[in-house]
Amino acid sequence: MNKEYQKGEKIRLFKEANDGRWAKYESAISPEELDALKYACTKMWATKGNDAPRGGKLGDFFEILRDFSAGELEETMKNEISELNAKLDETLKSEIIYRFATVSNIGSFVIDGVKYSNFYGNGENKVDVCACTAADFKSAKYLTRREIYNAKEPISIVRFDFPKSIKVSVRDYDESFGSETINNALGFAIWQRKLKIFVEKKID
Numbered sequence: 001m002n003k004e005y006q007k008g009e010k011i012r013l014f015k016e017a018n019d020g021r022w023a024k025y026e027s028a029i030s031p032e033e034l035d036a037l038k039y040a041c042t043k044m045w046a047t048k049g050n051d052a053p054r055g056g057k058l059g060d061f062f063e064i065l066r067d068f069s070a071g072e073l074e075e076t077m078k079n080e081i082s083e084l085n086a087k088l089d090e091t092l093k094s095e096i097i098y099r100f101a102t103v104s105n106i107g108s109f110v111i112d113g114v115k116y117s118n119f120y121g122n123g124e125n126k127v128d129v130c131a132c133t134a135a136d137f138k139s140a141k142y143l144t145r146r147e148i149y150n151a152k153e154p155i156s157i158v159r160f161d162f163p164k165s166i167k168v169s170v171r172d173y174d175e176s177f178g179s180e181t182i183n184n185a186l187g188f189a190i191w192q193r194k195l196k197i198f199v200e201k202k203i204d
Contacts, residue, residue, distance in 0.1 A: 100129075117156070153191065165181060166181070
């Protein structure tokens with residue numbers, strides 16, 4: 001059944017369930033429709049609200065913001081999933097081979113003496129060293145899934161023209177604590193307290 005939704009329509013999430021003297025509630029819509037309407041909210045086709053005086057469950061509703069059908073919503077969802085899968089296919093495939101941590105006092109990673117924001121602040125950072133082929137690294141449109149799933153959040157990406165050795169300082173405010181040397185680095189990505197370094201995977 002291709003259900004039609006009308007702009008301004010309110011769809012209740014719960015209804016009363018008679019069970020003796022205790023007040024009980026049950027879902028007024030199917031789990032499938034609930035998931036569909038939650039997705040509609042992400043597309044701004046619907047919004048969620050509550051009009052009960054004390055915010056009770058019977059006041060929970062979805063309000064439709066534009067006319068659409070269940071079939072149209074399903075088709076939009078399928079297209080979005082297809083687009084997402086296509087992007088994931090263009091994401092670099094790599095494997096973690098080494099992990100270590102650095103400490104920030106001024107909110108940065110220090111790589112070869114250059115400070116890069118860790119997009120967070122003070123505290124411990126995580127570093128993943130990941131292996132991949134040079135060819136895959138060069139052809140990949142995306143280095144991390146974060147570029148797809150968190151596209152609006154800040155990220156720094158650096159790609160080298162050739163594999164090189166880099167030094168990552170253990171602390172961003174005092175070089176006397178030493179550094180980690182990463183050989184055959186192809187590039188790296190930095191986001192919230194995370195540094196991902198990609199190194200060339202040697203093919204036998």
